[in-house]
Amino acid sequence: MPPTRRRRTRTGCLTCRARRIKCDEAATICTQCSRSDLQCLRSRNESLSESTRSRLAFTAKNNDQRLTQAGTRRQRVQRSCVSCKLIKKRCNGERPLCERCLKKNQPCVYDEDSSPSDTGNSIAENKQASSSLSRLSFLSPSETTVDFPDKIIARDLCKTFFDEIAPLRCLGFLHRHIFLQHVQDCEDGREPLLLSVCALATKSIKHRELWEIGCRWARIAQGFVLAEVQDISIHRLMCIVLLYEHAARTNEHRLCFILSGLASRYTQALSLNLEYDHDVMSTNGLLSPVERESRRRLMWACYIMDTMVACGLNHLQTIDTTTIQIQLPCDDRYFLYKVARITAKVPICFESTANSDAPISIENQDTHAFLVRLFLIRDRILRYVHDHADEEDPWRLMGPLADLEHWKDSLPPELQFNHDVIVIRKEQSMLSALISLHVQYHQIxxxxxxxxxxxxxxxxxxxxxxxxxxxxxxxxxxxxxxxxxxxxxxxxxxxxxxxxxxxxxxxxxxxxxxxxxxxxxxxxxxxxxxxxxxxxxxxxxxxxxxxxxxxxxxxxxxxxxxxxxxxxxxxxxxxxxxxxxxxxxxxxxxxxxxxxxxxxxxxxxxxxxxNQLSTIAQIRKNLPEMHAPDLASxxxxxxxxxxxxxxxxxxxxxxxxxxxxxxxxx
Structure with missing residues (x-):
């Protein structure tokens, strides 16, 4: 039996010819047009005239490339919006808002500089990246809008925060596992505290796109906080402290100055300078050990921030050291395991040690507590320089000198600066905190x-x-x-x-x-x-x-x-x-x-x-309206x-x- 010859189409509908696909010439409407829900145009002319092609091209151009030369709707989106590219979601390419952005009620911006081929290459390269952070590489620094971090990106950035930033200057007031679980359960990536953590984490990663994205997240979080600045809460104060650290790492000195004052007022309104109650061991259940320790660390972070900005000047510092009546931060191990521990209060590391031969109690304390002790001594020295250096009785300076000697003698073996400790601290992601501690000691x-x-x-x-x-x-x-x-x-x-x-x-x-x-x-x-x-x-x-x-x-x-x-x-x-x-x-x-x-x-x-490198000096260098009566003469x-x-x-x-x-x- 001879093989059946396949029927070859002669002309096909105009729509399929313009789309350059095969047409089966079915009656009334061909299969391709029916499947794509398109108008099936028929003509006796076997080819499109130049006028028809020009009309279809003009129609496509004025429809933002959503139509083909045949005037039909594109089945494949030629260019996705920035938000959909960021998290690798399908985008229908509608303008001014795509379907996904419209549903989420968020800005929808298209990158007009990238061609479809470039986008395809970026997606192909992105699939080969091992880190989920590489999914942010779609966004160029020139973009003005950025999507909020999804759960995978947020989790990776939060881990970076806890590993590299939380060990510094009592910034570890968030409990690692509780917060990571909160990120996993959180459905809204616009939460200010989460945005602040993610934004700050981007400043520890050498990635230009990440740096720019983090700055936008920080501005969004700052907008949330300052829009209702009168609503004073612990979480809002945490955002302010993290935004201060972010501003310090981006050289926004004026913002640092304002945020430090705002944080100090929050601590006063919340009375964080005092223990929540006398039940330090949390036996009554009003506050958990984690909540109590988190508030203490938050207060000490605000104090360190305030004293760094003030540089020992009374009229700049808003937190009075003598009013702080809370424990020093406890060892990270107890905080991690949610165990309450008693450490020591401020007076034991402030003036009492100057006239005592007894060693400082170091029980249940680690890098955070010893750093706070150093800043208390630093504050005392700076106040002496500014207020008492010209007095006839100069020997009150011997008190801080004795405190420094006691501090050094009381360092536990795990905080000494030697080879074994350096190796261990490096494995624990605590090396930078150890270096900062000892550098601060010599600086003071x-x-x-x-x-x-x-x-x-x-x-x-x-x-x-x-x-x-x-x-x-x-x-x-x-x-x-x-x-x-x-x-x-x-x-x-x-x-x-x-x-x-x-x-x-x-x-x-x-x-x-x-x-x-x-x-x-x-x-x-x-x-x-x-x-x-x-x-x-x-x-x-x-x-x-x-x-x-x-x-x-x-x-x-x-x-x-x-x-x-x-x-x-x-x-x-x-x-x-x-x-x-x-x-x-x-x-x-x-x-x-x-x-x-x-x-x-x-x-x-x-x-x-x-000092000319201090925050206040950096601010005054570029102020357009500045009073300098002393310099004028x-x-x-x-x-x-x-x-x-x-x-x-x-x-x-x-x-x-x-x-x-x-x-x-x-």
């Missing part, structure tokens, strides 16, 4: 010993009560201790460089790194005889190079360190050249010549009472520049200073 010691050098205080002065009454040996030993602690920081930075990237999680260390560089040059040119400087330079420069290398590496992970890194590079280059050219040169950190003091010490102006010939000058150096070099004036006590 440098701050303490700086009180013995009146010309390097803020503001600079010729004498203080301590410099008048202390012996020459005491002042010399103090300055040596100032330099030794700066060198000790270099040893820590060297270890951190060997253990990166786990050691690069805290951008706040950059401020201490910059100070360590300054101290080395100031000590070299102010307290070492000119004939010995070039020889000592050979041993100091390798330490400076370590500091600078660490600062550069930190800048690679945290763009907020950029200003300190650039200033340090400029400082080191210029200082090296000047010292080699003239070994008798004297370096000054302030804008004044050594021994020339233009500002009255009783003035409360912020421009010369704070100071001649620029004395080395003072306007604080609004973007090119201002924080290390001043002046060859006119007399070498005899290098010792402030002379």
């Amino acid at each position: 010691n440098c701050l303490l010993y700086r009180c013995t050098i009146p010309s390097m205080l803020f503001p600079a002065r010729s004498h203080t009560g301590l410099s008048r009454k202390a012996s020459i040996e005491f002042l010399s030993d103090s300055r040596r201790g100032w330099f030794d602690h700066a060198c000790a920081m270099s040893a820590i930075f060297k270890v951190a460089l060997e253990q990166k990237p786990e050691s690069m999680e805290d951008p706040a260390v950059g401020f201490s790194t910059y100070n360590a560089i300054i101290i080395k040059f100031l000590y070299l040119t102010n307290f070492i005889p000119p004939e010995e400087r070039l020889l000592r330079m050979e041993s100091i420069l390798p330490l400076v190079d370590i500091d600078l290398q660490f600062l550069r590496e930190l800048h690679e992970y945290h763009p907020s360190v950029r200003s300190a890194c650039l200033a340090a590079e400029r400082l080191v280059d210029e200082a090296k050249v000047k010292i080699y050219q003239d070994p008798t040169i004297t370096l000054s950190e302030s804008g004044n010549l050594v021994g020339v003091f233009n500002f009255p010490t009783e003035s409360i102006s912020l421009d010369h009472r704070t 100071v001649p620029l010939s004395c080395g003072t520049q306007s604080p609004g000058d973007p090119g201002r150096l924080w290390l001043w070099i002046d060859q006119r200073a007399d070498s005899d004036q290098s010792d402030p006590t002379s």
Whole structure:
């Protein structure tokens, strides 16, 4: 039997011919048009005329490419909206709102710059990515709208937050497993606290698209919080603290200043400075151990935030240390296992240890508690510098000195800075917190010993009560201790460089790194005889190079360190050249010549009472309307520049200073 010849179509309907698909020429309506619910156009003419093709092309162009040249609706979406691409959902391409965005009542934005082929390639490459975070790579930094994180992305970002950010500065006030379970059960990705956590987590990931997306999430969370700022609650305060940390990592200093004040007022309204009740062990069930510990950590995080912004100035600090009557944070193990523990209250680590030989109680405490102790001592030292340094009785400074010694002696073995602890902490994602703790200890010691050098205080002065009454040996030993602690920081930075990237999680260390560089040059040119400087330079420069290398590496992970890194590079280059050219040169950190003091010490102006890298100083540099009455009367010939000058150096070099004036006590 001969094979049946397949019937070949002659013309086909106009619709199928325009779509370039096979038509079966069925009566009335062909199968393809019936299946696609399209109008089946018929004609005796076997080909489309030029006028017909032009009309169909014009129709397609004016329908945003939703129609083909045949004037039919596209079966395949040529371009998806950003929101659907972000979470890999099917998009019907409708404009101005696609079906999914319309259903979710959210903005719908199309990326007009990407072609259909590019989108297809991106999807193909995305399927090969192992991490769920790579699904955010569709979004370009130029987009103005972004979808909220889905559960998988949110969970990954939350894990990053708990591993890298929560161990720092008491930011671990959220219980890991409870919060992750909440993320799993949460149906609304627009929750402000979740957005704040995810936004902050993106600042620990070297991914430009993630960085931009996190900034948008932070702005959305900020809008939620500030829209009803009068609704004071624990969760809202948590959002404010996390948004402050996010703003600090994106160099939004003005926002930091405002959020820190808002957080302080929230703590006062909620009375977080006091225990919820006397039932610390949670036997009555009014609050669980997790809730109590979470509130304590939240209060301490707000205190650290407030004291960092205030820099020891009474009129800037809104949380009074003497009013805090809560326990120090407990060990993370107990918080994780929801077990109540008694630690210690503020007075035991504040003034009582200065007159006591008994060791500090360290039971149930870890990095968080010891960091809080350091900030309490720092606050005390700064208040002495600003309020009592010129008094006739200078010896109240011995209290913080004794507290620092007690603090160091009480460190448990698991918080010592040695090889075994470093390896273990690295495995536990706690290395950066350990480094920050020890760097902060040496930084506070440098701050303490700086009180013995009146010309390097803020503001600079010729004498203080301590410099008048202390012996020459005491002042010399103090300055040596100032330099030794700066060198000790270099040893820590060297270890951190060997253990990166786990050691690069805290951008706040950059401020201490910059100070360590300054101290080395100031000590070299102010307290070492000119004939010995070039020889000592050979041993100091390798330490400076370590500091600078660490600062550069930190800048690679945290763009907020950029200003300190650039200033340090400029400082080191210029200082090296000047010292080699003239070994008798004297370096000054302030804008004044050594021994020339233009500002009255009783003035409360912020421009010369704070370090130029502090938050308030960064804010005032770029304010369009700024009062600076003290600076207005100071001649620029004395080395003072306007604080609004973007090119201002924080290390001043002046060859006119007399070498005899290098010792402030002379």
